[in-house]
Amino acid sequence: MGSGPILQLSGVSKSFRVGPRTIGRPRAQLRALDHIDLRVEAGKTLGIVGESGCGKSTLARIIVGLTRPDAGTVAYEGADLSRARRRPLAAALGLQMVFQDPYSALNPRMRIGDAILEPLLVHQIVPRAEAPGERDRLLDVVGLSPSLASRYPHELSGGQRQRVNIARALSVRPRLIVADEAASSLDVSVQGQILNLFSDLRDQLGLTLIFVSHDLNVVDHLCDRVAVMYLGRIIEEGRPSILREGALHHYTHGLASAIPQPIPGRRRAQPAISGELPSPTNPPSGCHFRTRCPARQPLCAEASPPLNPAAPDHRVACHFPRVSTPEAVGRNHAADDLTVSPSS
Numbered sequence: 001m002g003s004g005p006i007l008q009l010s011g012v013s014k015s016f017r018v019g020p021r022t023i024g025r026p027r028a029q030l031r032a033l034d035h036i037d038l039r040v041e042a043g044k045t046l047g048i049v050g051e052s053g054c055g056k057s058t059l060a061r062i063i064v065g066l067t068r069p070d071a072g073t074v075a076y077e078g079a080d081l082s083r084a085r086r087r088p089l090a091a092a093l094g095l096q097m098v099f100q101d102p103y104s105a106l107n108p109r110m111r112i113g114d115a116i117l118e119p120l121l122v123h124q125i126v127p128r129a130e131a132p133g134e135r136d137r138l139l140d141v142v143g144l145s146p147s148l149a150s151r152y153p154h155e156l157s158g159g160q161r162q163r164v165n166i167a168r169a170l171s172v173r174p175r176l177i178v179a180d181e182a183a184s185s186l187d188v189s190v191q192g193q194i195l196n197l198f199s200d201l202r203d204q205l206g207l208t209l210i211f212v213s214h215d216l217n218v219v220d221h222l223c224d225r226v227a228v229m230y231l232g233r234i235i236e237e238g239r240p241s242i243l244r245e246g247a248l249h250h251y252t253h254g255l256a257s258a259i260p261q262p263i264p265g266r267r268r269a270q271p272a273i274s275g276e277l278p279s280p281t282n283p284p285s286g287c288h289f290r291t292r293c294p295a296r297q298p299l300c301a302e303a304s305p306p307l308n309p310a311a312p313d314h315r316v317a318c319h320f321p322r323v324s325t326p327e328a329v330g331r332n333h334a335a336d337d338l339t340v341s342p343s344s
């Protein structure tokens, strides 16, 4: 795969009104997304990382048409999804989302077999007579026995429920799936199984995946590209090596330093990011990260750095990026090429 962009976001912004309603005073404005430009190549896996509240879920919801952007365009296979009736259009075009909480995504009073039949019939994916067979096939694809079809969601484990949600997403034959922390609420051992299922499905079905996660090890393992967000902006985008030694943005470098190391007792030399996350309703002027940045200069308060190309396949939004030695970058890129799918 890998034949041009399947998804392209240009200048996507979204604000929410928050706080109490007071007469004579407008409610505070929270800029959840600020001019997001992003391209996703067909058949590739993009990871989206960043601290809680940086806008990852808002971005995910806009991509699948659940939230409407205030500005900008979302082009999916040439169709503009930023307009009216985006959600039915997105589903019809094969865009699906898998959420963090597998239980709340399912109707507790509907047998799981019916939960999978429903989208098959609504979207007329197969003739009605063939739907039960297709339901059983989908259960099998996600590693569940078709004999579970008559169970209710509460009779399944968390991992099994998430497999049902994935089967539902797959039922409409999607080309792109957005998984928003889809394994985060599960036990660690089950998380690995669900992540492996995603990577197998990607390889077998040629799916494009957008993988939202706060777990940098997972993203490093699973993704071809990584976008790092901070307070509503993408501040760096590149290969997964930016989560190791290849970071050019000081924030990415701080995140990467905080990744728990698989070898006990071994720590990275650099400290993690210091200071508090600023209030999203009142972010710092210029570069939002400057209040926590070890390399800040007066310019950083005056001008917001654009997300500019720093190297082929690597964009960074920083006036004074880190200097990454060519040797370190070369080493990481070689390692990226070896990282095809998770081994755990």
Ligand SMILES: Nc1ncnc2c1ncn2[C@@H]1O[C@H](COP(=O)(O)OP(=O)(O)O)[C@@H](O)[C@H]1O
Pocket (backbone or CB within 6 Å): 016, 017, 018, 030, 031, 032, 050, 051, 052, 053, 054, 055, 056, 057, 058, 059, 280
């Ligand atoms: N519907 C909403 N109304 C008001 N504020 C929201 C809403 N959805 C998200 N936000 C705010 O937007 C910011 C980004 O949220 P979100 O996209 O959920 O971040 P993440 O998924 O990275 O944790 C947060 O400050 C959050 O509180």
Ligand SMILES: [Mg+2]
Pocket (backbone or CB within 6 Å): 056, 057, 058
């Ligand atoms: Mg979220």
